[in-house]
Amino acid sequence: MKTILAFREEEYAWVHETFPCVHPLLLPLCNKPFIEFLIDFAILAGSSGVRILCDGGLDALEQYCEDGSRWGIDLSYASIHPDDSIHTMLGKNRKFCGEERVMIVSGFNFIRYDKRLDYKNLATSRPTGEWAACPGGRITLTGVPAKTALDWTLAELSLMPLDSMASFYRASMEALETGATRYVLPGYGDEPGCAFGRNVVISKSVEIRKPVSIGNNVQLLANTIIGPSAIIGSNVIIDRQSSVESSIVFDNTYIGEHLKVDGRIASGNRLNDPKSGASIAMEDPHLLSGIKKKWDIRSLPRKIVHAVAALGLIAVFFIPFIILWPLLKLGGHWKSTRADFLSERTDATLPLGKVEVDSSSAQAAIAIALSLDRYLWLFRVLTGQLALIGSSPLLAEKTRPDLLLGALTYRPGVFSYAEAEDWPATGGDATIVERFHLAHSNPLSDISLVIKAFINRLQEKSAI
Amino acid sequence: MSMSSIITLTLPGERLFARVATQAATSVADLVTGNARHEPAGRDFSHAFELAVSEAFTNSVTHARENATAQVVKLTFLFEQRQLTVSVHDANDPFTIETPVPDIESFPENGFGLLIIRKVMDRVIYRRDGDSNILSMSKAL
Amino acid sequence: MTISETSKIGIAILSLNGTLDALSAPEFRNNRSVIDPEKTVVVDLQQVDFIDSSGIGAIVSASRQKRQPTGGIVLSCMNDRVRKVFEITNAQKLFHIFDDTIAAVDFAATRQKSAGA
Amino acid sequence: MKFSLDNIDGQLVGIARLEGRLDSSNSKPFQKTFLEWLEKTPLLVFDCSLLEFIDTSGLGAIVGCLRKTLEKKGDLRLAGLNDKVAMVFELTQAKRLFSIFSNRGDAASSFAAEPNPETT
Numbered sequence: 001m002k003t004i005l006a007f008r009e010e011e012y013a014w015v016h017e018t019f020p021c022v023h024p025l026l027l028p029l030c031n032k033p034f035i036e037f038l039i040d041f042a043i044l045a046g047s048s049g050v051r052i053l054c055d056g057g058l059d060a061l062e063q064y065c066e067d068g069s070r071w072g073i074d075l076s077y078a079s080i081h082p083d084d085s086i087h088t089m090l091g092k093n094r095k096f097c098g099e100e101r102v103m104i105v106s107g108f109n110f111i112r113y114d115k116r117l118d119y120k121n122l123a124t125s126r127p128t129g130e131w132a133a134c135p136g137g138r139i140t141l142t143g144v145p146a147k148t149a150l151d152w153t154l155a156e157l158s159l160m161p162l163d164s165m166a167s168f169y170r171a172s173m174e175a176l177e178t179g180a181t182r183y184v185l186p187g188y189g190d191e192p193g194c195a196f197g198r199n200v201v202i203s204k205s206v207e208i209r210k211p212v213s214i215g216n217n218v219q220l221l222a223n224t225i226i227g228p229s230a231i232i233g234s235n236v237i238i239d240r241q242s243s244v245e246s247s248i249v250f251d252n253t254y255i256g257e258h259l260k261v262d263g264r265i266a267s268g269n270r271l272n273d274p275k276s277g278a279s280i281a282m283e284d285p286h287l288l289s290g291i292k293k294k295w296d297i298r299s300l301p302r303k304i305v306h307a308v309a310a311l312g313l314i315a316v317f318f319i320p321f322i323i324l325w326p327l328l329k330l331g332g333h334w335k336s337t338r339a340d341f342l343s344e345r346t347d348a349t350l351p352l353g354k355v356e357v358d359s360s361s362a363q364a365a366i367a368i369a370l371s372l373d374r375y376l377w378l379f380r381v382l383t384g385q386l387a388l389i390g391s392s393p394l395l396a397e398k399t400r401p402d403l404l405l406g407a408l409t410y411r412p413g414v415f416s417y418a419e420a421e422d423w424p425a426t427g428g429d430a431t432i433v434e435r436f437h438l439a440h441s442n443p444l445s446d447i448s449l450v451i452k453a454f455i456n457r458l459q460e461k462s463a464i
Numbered sequence: 465m466s467m468s469s470i471i472t473l474t475l476p477g478e479r480l481f482a483r484v485a486t487q488a489a490t491s492v493a494d495l496v497t498g499n500a501r502h503e504p505a506g507r508d509f510s511h512a513f514e515l516a517v518s519e520a521f522t523n524s525v526t527h528a529r530e531n532a533t534a535q536v537v538k539l540t541f542l543f544e545q546r547q548l549t550v551s552v553h554d555a556n557d558p559f560t561i562e563t564p565v566p567d568i569e570s571f572p573e574n575g576f577g578l579l580i581i582r583k584v585m586d587r588v589i590y591r592r593d594g595d596s597n598i599l600s601m602s603k604a605l
Numbered sequence: 606m607t608i609s610e611t612s613k614i615g616i617a618i619l620s621l622n623g624t625l626d627a628l629s630a631p632e633f634r635n636n637r638s639v640i641d642p643e644k645t646v647v648v649d650l651q652q653v654d655f656i657d658s659s660g661i662g663a664i665v666s667a668s669r670q671k672r673q674p675t676g677g678i679v680l681s682c683m684n685d686r687v688r689k690v691f692e693i694t695n696a697q698k699l700f701h702i703f704d705d706t707i708a709a710v711d712f713a714a715t716r717q718k719s720a721g722a
Numbered sequence: 723m724k725f726s727l728d729n730i731d732g733q734l735v736g737i738a739r740l741e742g743r744l745d746s747s748n749s750k751p752f753q754k755t756f757l758e759w760l761e762k763t764p765l766l767v768f769d770c771s772l773l774e775f776i777d778t779s780g781l782g783a784i785v786g787c788l789r790k791t792l793e794k795k796g797d798l799r800l801a802g803l804n805d806k807v808a809m810v811f812e813l814t815q816a817k818r819l820f821s822i823f824s825n826r827g828d829a830a831s832s833f834a835a836e837p838n839p840e841t842t
Binding site: 055057058059077078079081088091092093094095096 | 675682685688691692693695697698701702703704705707708711712
Binding site: 258259260261262264271273276278279280282 | 806
C-alpha cells in the first residue's frame, strides 16, 4: 500500500506566526515531530512508500526526514496547488501510486490511533472512500479492497484538527497522557508516564510529578518542580525554584529562577497562553527571570581573577609552547587564520588568529591536548578583550539578534562554558549552556570551569 | 581528507564554458566529500556547488563589459576546516548581492541567481578587489 | 541539451534531455510549441539532470506567454535535484507538476477542453 | 502617564494610569515619578488597562513601588491588566504580592472598605 500525506500552507499558517523557529510539519507534539506520528501511522497501516505533498516549502522537512530509510520506507516529496482535488493529487502522483491501494491523509490534523491495533488489515479490507474525517481534513482510501471487510468498528481512529495553539496544546497533552501505550514516543523511562532523553541532569531536590516527557540535554536545577503534565524539549534549563506544570517548553529555552509556568507554552523567549491565545515576547535574553543585571559592578573582580589565572596558564605552558610551536610551524602543521570576531561590546569587533593544528603527528597531539592552540588567546585575557571562560567567539559576520540585548548573552572567552560542560560545542545546545553560566557564574566557579574545560579537551584529544 | 592548497581554474568568459566550471565544482565537491558522495547529504553538497557555480559563472558572463578584451572568469577552490569555498573572480562592474527576492506570482524570468546561491550556500561574501569582483561562496561539509 | 517532440491527444510533449542552463535555455525558449500561446505543452523533465535559474526562467517565461499561465505548461517527471531548484525559487507554485507524463497529458487535455468550452 | 487624586469615603487615593511599555528604557524615570505620587498619598492604584508590555525591569520597578508603599503603611493595587501583562505577573509569581482588580473603579473603592491607615 502507498500513503499520501497532503498539506496546504494555509492550514498551518498559524504555526509560522506562533512558533517561527520550527517548520510546521516538524512541530513537536510531546517531543516528537508532528510528521512522525503520521509516518508511524502510515507504516502501521502497511505502507511501503509515503509521499508528502504540500503547496509550500518542504526544505526543512526534507532535511529532517530525508529519504525515509530511517523508518525503512521510501519517502518522497512533491508539490501540489492549494485547490487540487483528491483526483488531481492522485493524477499528479500516478507513478508513485501505481496499481496499489492508496491511503490519502489530508490536512494538518492529529490522528488518534492505537499502535496495538491491526490497521494493516483494516486498510486493505475497508471499502473505498472515507475512513475518518474532521473539519480539518480526512483519511480516504482508493482502489479496490483486497479482502472482504472485517469488523472494523473495533479499531479506533479519529482526527483532531490542529488549527490553533489551543488545539495543539490539547493534542500534546493528550499524547502525553495516553503516553507510550498508544503512540511511539521518544525517551527512556522505568515507569509509565515518565520519559527522559539523553543527558538529563536532575538535581537531588527536584520533584517530578507524572506524567512528564523530557528531551535531551536538559538541566533541572535545585528545587524545581516538573509536572504534572510537563513536556520539556531538548536543550532546556529550568532554573532554581521554578515550576513547570501543565505546560510545554520548547527546545532551546531557558526558564529563569523562581518562575511558575502553569498552563503555558514557552518557546525561546516567548511565552504563550494556549487558552486566550495571548503571546508575549520577553525582551530579556532568556525567559523572564528575577536576575538583576549587575554586570558592570561584578565584571571588574571577574576580569582581575581571569587575568591572574590566565597569567598562571601563560607561565605554565610557556615551555611546551616555545618548544612545540616552532616545530609545528616548520612542519606546516600549525595554521593560523586571522578573522574578525564579535567582541563583548556589541559595537566592536575583535581580530583573532584562529589556530588549526593538523593532528597527524605526536607533537601536534600533545599541543592540542594542552590546548596550545589557544595559548596566544590567553594574552587577550590580560588586556581584557577576552574572558578566560565564556562563550565561543563568534565570527563577526554572523549576526545574532539577541546580541543587541546586552552582554549578558555573549562574552567571548578563550574557553567556552559548553566545553566545560562537555556539551555539543555548536548550535543551540551550546548557546543555552553558555547563557546559563553567563547568568550564574562567579569568578571562582569560572576557574573551576576552566579546569573542567581543560580536562575535557585533554580527554577528548587523547581519545582520538 | 586534507586539501588546504588552492585550486585555480581560469576560463574564457563565454557561456560555452559554464559546464566546464560546474563540472570542476562538482568534481572538487565530490573529492572533499569522499565516500559520502553517494549518500544524500554528499549528493546535496555537490549539487549545491554545481548550482552556485553555474549561477555565478552565468552572472559573470552576462554582466561582462562590452568590448572588454581578454575577458576571463577565474575560479578558486579552497577546502579548509571542513568547509569548501569557491570564489568567482571577474573584471566586471561592481554589483551587489543584496538583491530582492523576485515575486514569483508575476512570472519573473530572472533575478533568481543570487537567491539560489544564498539558499544553497552557508555563506556568501562579495568583495571588490581593485578592478575585480570576488564572490566567495562557502559551505561546510 | 536535446528536445524531442511528440504529440498525444492534441497535447505537445517535449522531452528534454541534458542540462537546462543559460547555454541551452534559448533552444527551449524558441521552440515552436513553446511559443504558441494557444498550445498546451507537457514538458517531460525525466532526462534533465541539471537545471539552474536560467532554465527556470525559460520555463517561467514560456508559461507567461501562454493564454492560461498556470495551465499552458505542465511539467512531469522531475528528479529530486530539479525539484529542489523549483522549490528554492518558489516556481513550483506556478506549475502543475506530475510524476507521470501520461497523467500530465490527461490533465492538460481536460484543462484545455474545459478552457475551450 | 496620568496621575489623579480621588477622594473615596474620606480616603485620598492616587490613581496612576500606566501607558504603553514599561521596560528597561523607562523604568528608572518611572520610579522617580512614583516617589512624587507617593508623597501625596500611600494609597495607590495603577490602572494598567493601557499598559501594553512589561519586562523584567518594568516588573521590578512595580515591585519596588509596592515595597516603598508598604514601608509607608499604604498599599499599591493594580487594575485592568491585559493578558500579556497578567501572564508576566503570573509567571514570576509577583501576582501573589498584589491585590489585582479588573478595573480602576473597583481597585479605588476597595480602599474605602478598610480602616484608616496610620498617617505618617
